[in-house]
Amino acid sequence: MRRIVAAALTLLLTQISLLAGGIMVASANDVRYLGSYWGQGGVRDEVAPGDSGARLTVALGNEYEEDSISNIVGKLRLPPQFRSQNRDNPRVVESHFLGIVPPGGAFELTFVLDVEPSAAVGLDYQATLELSYRIVGASRGSQFIPVKINIPGRPLIKLSLNVTSVKPGLINNVELRVSNEGSGPASDLRVSFTPQPGSVTAIILPEHPWIVGTLGPGEEARTVLQIHAPREAGGSVTVLSASLIYRNAIGVRVEYPAALSLYIERPEIEFIDVRVWAQEIRVEPGSTAETVLYIENIGTAPAYDVVVEAGQSPAPAGLSGATSWSIGNLLPGERRSITTTVASAQAAANGVYQLPLIISYKDAAGNRKSSTSILTVLVGDIPPKAPNLLIFSQPSIRAGSPQKFYVSVENIHSGEIRRLSITATPRTPGITILGSNNWLFESLKPGQKAELVMEVYADPAVSGSSATIYLTSTYVLADKEERVSEDREIGFIVEGYVTLTIYDLKVVTIGGDYFLTGNILNEGISDALFSSITLEGAETEANSLFLGEIKPNAPVPFNLRVNPNGPVFRGTILIKYKDVFRVEHLERFSLELTVPVREGGQEGAQSQPLQASSVLFVLLAAVVAGVAALFWRSRRHASHRHS
Structure with missing residues (x-):
């Protein structure tokens, strides 16, 4: 009995120790996780977000301690950032190891999976490996083994x-940029240039090779590259x-060429x-x-000892x-300025004159050269003492x-005017003035008038406001042979404008009477003020309706009593209104409309419907009187009985 109890206690203590050991340290009889990497067979691969068919080992x-294992099957349960290539079960990827692994031996399971584009670089994702195997014998x-994926x-x-x-023949300072547009870092980065056989271009770096060091994703490094190309290489x-x-x-050394x-x-x-302007x-x-004169060298070589002189001019x-x-x-592109004075005589009035300027300079070899620039001077006209033209226009x-x-x-001058030009x-x-805006009249006698007819368009946006047109007139006074200019504003x-339209015209019956109904629409841009509508015709008495203000694009309904004599009504609508300047206008609209048939199949005059309604009224009155008489007799008869 004591042996049985001792054996039971020993077994219980062993299980407790195994359980405690499983919590604190790995069991001696299991499969241990050694690590994971991208690649297969010890060869590592670069993997980035969005890759398809990546191999995870x-x-x-x-x-x-003593047992070998075989028939190993691993099912890796993936986090959302990864998926298997099995569409039926994208969250699980499977791998097999068919060999026998002796005690203490190692083996690898390789899983082919896709990386989601949204996966982050450098983070540790946790997957779960469900491992099953056969213990030999x-x-x-x-x-279930946790697996880290990075x-x-x-x-x-x-x-x-x-x-x-x-540019050829010069040392060009060019900025050289190296950038990392990928998702992973590059370390120990260096850039070097290799001379091409037969190339005549010289490249100078501050250091060669250019050691950049580490360049993370999205980072950029810059340096100045000096390039010299001979002039004969131009083009x-x-x-x-x-x-x-x-x-x-992953620490693998990469080398590849680049061409710029x-x-x-x-x-x-x-x-x-050298120019003067x-x-x-x-x-x-x-x-x-x-006036200010500007002297500028617009060439590509410097000009030395520059001198500017005014040339002779009559x-x-x-x-x-x-x-x-x-x-x-x-120097090339350099500009200087000098201030000088321009003078004109009375005889120069209303003229345009060109003044020559002589420019001399020396080139780099000491040869003196010269060129000429022209200054244009505009001389105004002598203003007239009094206007000679009377100009007026329509309002x-x-x-x-x-x-x-x-x-x-x-x-209005006392003498003849010749060669009158008006703009x-x-x-x-x-x-806007449409067509030509220039007129020429050979001669105007004293008191003689000339008429300018121009085609003018005014935008609707300026309606209701004032406008001006500027007139420039030049002419010659025949008695003095003097040219004169006059500027005026008119x-x-x-x-x-108001454009009235009538629509939806029809003859309708209302309460047994005929009425003409319709709508008036102002399709213009100005209000029609104090408006009234009048209906004239042989089949109706002239009647009017005051409408008041008719605004643009705002329909105004109306109805007028008519008395048609047949199935067709004919008449004339007159619409009177005033514009914003209180000028009265009259619009006429002729109409011919079908007259609807009244109840009972009658149309035309109103006498028949009125007679029918009178008879109906008399009948109703008789019925009411009879009912009242019967009621009064019954009351009287009842009172006699009571008494």
């Missing part, structure tokens, strides 16, 4: 320049051969082009005005004061359509 060890065993990412290194072309394309060396996210293309621009031809020079007759306008200036040296035009606009020009220019936005009012 799980390394395991047989921890049984015994029954099957199974385990996505290393894949770097994508790109090399680029900030320019696409370089060609040169290829810069580079080599990129780095270690990827640059266009070598055609060499510029060196030349000197000014803003518009305008001066009144018999006066002076200051014109009645020219430069006064200093007429020669020493500018010094002018208004209508907006929304081209209108004839009449302008009258009268010669019209709208000053108000929305006013003003007018832009009227809106």
Whole structure:
């Protein structure tokens, strides 16, 4: 009995110790997880989010002390960031190991799976490996083993320049950029350039090779690359051969070539082009005005010892004061300025004059060269003491359509006017002159008038407002042979327009009477004020209806009593209204409408429906009187009985 109790206690203590050992340390008789990696057979692969068919290998060890295991089947239950290629069960991927693993031996299970694009790089995802196997000489065993999955990412290194072309014969500072557009880091990155056989382009790096170091996803490094191409290489394309060396996210050394293309621009031809120019020079007759002259070298080579002189000109306008200036040296694109004075005589009035300027300079070899620039001077006209033209126009035009606009020009000078030229220019936005805006009259005698007829369009947006047209007139006074200019503004009012339309016209019966009903629509852009509608015709008495204001695009209903004599009603509608300027207008609309048939099949005059209604009223009154009489007799008879 004591032996049995001792054996039972020993077995119980053994189970407790095994249970405790399973909690604290791995059991001696099981399969142990050694780790996982991307790849197979010890060869590691780069894996990034979005990869398909990636191989994940799980390394395991047989921890049984004496037993070998075989027929190993592993089912890996995946987190949401991964899926198997089995559409029926995308969350589980399966792998088999058919060999025999002796005690203490190791083996690998490789699973083919897809990585979701949303998976993150560098995070540890947890999967569960459901492992089943056969213990050689015994029954099957199974385990659930946690498996860690980490996505290393894949770097994508790109090399680029900030320019696409370089100038020949110069050292061009070009920015070289190396960027990681992938999902994994690149370490120990270095960039080097390899000279191409027969290439004449020189490349200078601050350090060679350029050691970048570690470049994470989305990061970029820059350096300055100096490139020199000879002038004879202009117009060609040169290829810069580079080599990129780095270690990827799993520590594998990667080396691949890169090529950068640059266009070598055609060499510029060196030349000197010194020009003198000014803003518009305008001066009144018999006066002076200051102006600024600009001297600029628009060539590609420097000009030395630049001198500007005013040339000889017989014109009645020219430069006064200093007429020669020493500018010094002018580099390509450099500009200097000088201030001078322009003078004009009375005889220069209303003229345009060109003043020559002589520019001399030396080139790099010391040869003196010269060129000429021209300054244009505009001399105004002598204003007339009094106007010689009386100009007036019509007071208004209508907006929304081209209108004839009449302008009258009268010669109020004591003598003849010759070669009268008039130019019209709208000053108000929305006013357009269609066709020509210039008129020429050979002669106007004293008191004689000339009429300008222009086609003017006014935008509806300016209706109800005033507008102006600017007139410029030039002519010659025959008695003095003097040219004169006059500028005038003519003003007018832009009227809106009213376009009335009548629609939905019909004859209807209301309470046994005939009425003409319809709607009035203003399709214009201006209000029709104090409006009234009148119906005239042989089949009706003239009757009117005051409508008041008819706004654009706002239908106004109306109805008028009519007295048709047959199946067709004929008449005329008159609509009177005033525009915004209180000018009265009258619109006429002829109509011919079908008359509906009244109940009882009668149409036309109202006498028959009125007689029928009278008879019906008499009958109803008789019935009411009879009922009242019977009621009164019954009451009286009852009272006699009571008494």
